[in-house]
Amino acid sequence: MHVMQSSPGAKTVIDGKEVDYFCGCGYYDFHGHPEIIDAACQATRLFGMGSATSRSGYGDNPVLLEVECNAAKFFASESALYYVSGYLGNAILLQGLRDDYDIIFYDQESHFSVRDGIAVSGKTAIPFSHKDADDLKKQMALHLKPSQRPLLICDGIFPISGEISPVDDYLDVLAPYDAFTICVDDAHATGVIGEKGRGTYEYLGLTGPHLYSSGTLSKALGGYGGIIAGKTQWIERLKSNSIIPFAASPPPTPAAAASAKGLEILHANPQLRKKLWDNVHYVKGKLRALGLDMKDTPVPIICLSSAKINIEQLPARLLDRGIAVSRFYSGGQSYSSVPKGGAVRIAIFSSHTTEQLDRLAFEIGNLM
Ligand SMILES: Cc1ncc(COP(=O)(O)O)c(C=O)c1O
Numbered sequence: 001m002h003v004m005q006s007s008p009g010a011k012t013v014i015d016g017k018e019v020d021y022f023c024g025c026g027y028y029d030f031h032g033h034p035e036i037i038d039a040a041c042q043a044t045r046l047f048g049m050g051s052a053t054s055r056s057g058y059g060d061n062p063v064l065l066e067v068e069c070n071a072a073k074f075f076a077s078e079s080a081l082y083y084v085s086g087y088l089g090n091a092i093l094l095q096g097l098r099d100d101y102d103i104i105f106y107d108q109e110s111h112f113s114v115r116d117g118i119a120v121s122g123k124t125a126i127p128f129s130h131k132d133a134d135d136l137k138k139q140m141a142l143h144l145k146p147s148q149r150p151l152l153i154c155d156g157i158f159p160i161s162g163e164i165s166p167v168d169d170y171l172d173v174l175a176p177y178d179a180f181t182i183c184v185d186d187a188h189a190t191g192v193i194g195e196k197g198r199g200t201y202e203y204l205g206l207t208g209p210h211l212y213s214s215g216t217l218s219k220a221l222g223g224y225g226g227i228i229a230g231k232t233q234w235i236e237r238l239k240s241n242s243i244i245p246f247a248a249s250p251p252p253t254p255a256a257a258a259s260a261k262g263l264e265i266l267h268a269n270p271q272l273r274k275k276l277w278d279n280v281h282y283v284k285g286k287l288r289a290l291g292l293d294m295k296d297t298p299v300p301i302i303c304l305s306s307a308k309i310n311i312e313q314l315p316a317r318l319l320d321r322g323i324a325v326s327r328f329y330s331g332g333q334s335y336s337s338v339p340k341g342g343a344v345r346i347a348i349f350s351s352h353t354t355e356q357l358d359r360l361a362f363e364i365g366n367l368m
Helices: 034-047 062-075 086-096 112-121 133-143 167-174 200-204 232-241 243-247 253-268 270-289 314-320 354-367
Strands: 011-014 017-021 079-083 103-107 124-128 150-155 181-185 211-216 226-230 301-305 326-328 343-347
Touching: 017 354, 034 062, 034 253, 062 079, 062 226, 062 253, 079 086, 079 232, 079 243, 086 112, 086 150, 086 181, 086 211, 086 226, 086 232, 086 243, 103 112, 103 133, 112 150, 124 133, 133 167, 150 167, 167 181, 167 200, 200 211, 226 232, 232 243, 253 270, 270 301, 270 354, 314 326, 314 354
Parallel strands: 103 124, 103 150, 150 181, 181 211
Antiparallel strands: 011 017, 079 226, 211 226, 301 343, 326 343
16 A cells, blocks of 8 residues: 555655656646645635534535535536535436436446445446447347336446547437436546536537536545536425435535635636646657557546556556556456456646656556
8 A cells, every 4th residue: 555645746745755646536736736725724714624514404604605606607507516425426316316217227337436326216227338329229128118218327437447438329329218318427527528627518519408417526626525517496306306415414614615716726727628638638649659559538547458568567667767657456346447457547637747748658668
């Protein structure tokens, strides 16, 4: 086990040594951003660690409301719901939408939070092969009764493989049905893909009344807690249909204040997204030149599988050279979306310098 002894950023102190850091999900270096830390400290002095009650009574404070207001601005929606953890977003969506669907179809590689959310919903759920719209069609033909309304749920961006779900293809499969719903877990897409950073639907150019998503403020946005944006009436329905926002304490004040500030900074600084995408494009080009397959997407997650890389050795040998990347095993209790044989996951930040990206590619090339 390693110990992180600074805030995570392009340079991070691990086990007492500063390294070039390519792990985790802090794609904009926000977790140590001075304005975000100041906002968290200031709000905590004013409002304490939290309201010590759920939001149903006197539990709202100006910081929680500010997160929702900033999120509504960020996503160009009427309203937003801020809740205790991004992990619970899928459960909230599936409970909140319970009157709109009868049976769930889900990508079999979906994140744990999707599968736990399905369990909480109590509805029948059928898996389909990873990212496979043809299999979705097949499973729907096999399991959907004529009177039933389908709901599809999947990750927008898969956390380890960095793949984007082909939601446009899923929509083609579902469109012939009178009533259908699509839910996307946008934990890794929130603030990252789409012209304005609004996530998978924006990236794929999809809009429509049947499309819902949940996001997190704990990754790119530098705060903590889950966020769902949408029309006011619908957000109110989620609140009354799902027990989670009603019965759980809201996120603590410092996390909320950091989230509000993270949303504000990213919204006001589109150049950060551009810098992130430029860095992703640049380093993927370098890795492609080494003969590694790289999908041409703006996703800041690079997944090296065992086909060309010794994934057992690469992370330790890179760490010896002052570069931290993550290794994930496949099978058993592995993380969702790890390719067969395991993978090395490399996270790119907007704050990585060209020199850091060059050195990463150079050292990987040396170790191939
Ligand atoms: C796809 C996906 N969904 C949900 C979550 C949970 O988000 P949070 O950690 O902010 O609760 C994660 C966390 O890693 C994730 O990767």
